[in-house]
Amino acid sequence: MKAAWPSWATPIFICKTVAIVALMVYIIHAPIEFFHHIMEVLHIVYESIAFVIEEFLHHVFHLNKFQSQLIVFYGSWTIGLFVIYRLWKAMPSFWQRQQDRFYVHYLRLKIVATGFWGRANWIDRIKLMLIQMGLMAGAFMFVLG
Helix, strand or coil: CCCCCCCCCCCHHHHHHHHHHHHHHHHHHHHHHHHHHHHHHHHHHHHHHHHHHHHHHHHHCCCCCCHHHHHHHHHHHHHHHHHHHHHHHHHHHHHHHHHHHHHHHHHHHHHHHHHHHHCCCHHHHHHHHHHHHHHHHHHHHHHHE
């Protein structure tokens, strides 16, 4: 027997699509609250992991609560500093890759724009120049207003 739904419109696909669209609307509508909720979830995950490690140290090595908390605290600082160090070391190559990608995109855009300008007749060129001047005048008024 053939399924009642088309292959692309399964109930799971529809639910995922609705969830993704709702998430995107939420992110666009309230980005600060979204960031706050993400940070809350990350904090709860961190505290849960720290609690489990503290209890592990307490029961396995028979340390008191204070000693377990000190080990978790300084261990967290060590891991955090290591991550910051690795990001600092990786940043120059990442920045260079982004500059290269931007330059390639700029060259492609420049080729397309010069090709369009070369194919356009004089009326289209005048229209384009008037649109640009209008946008610059609008931006000028927006900045001064």
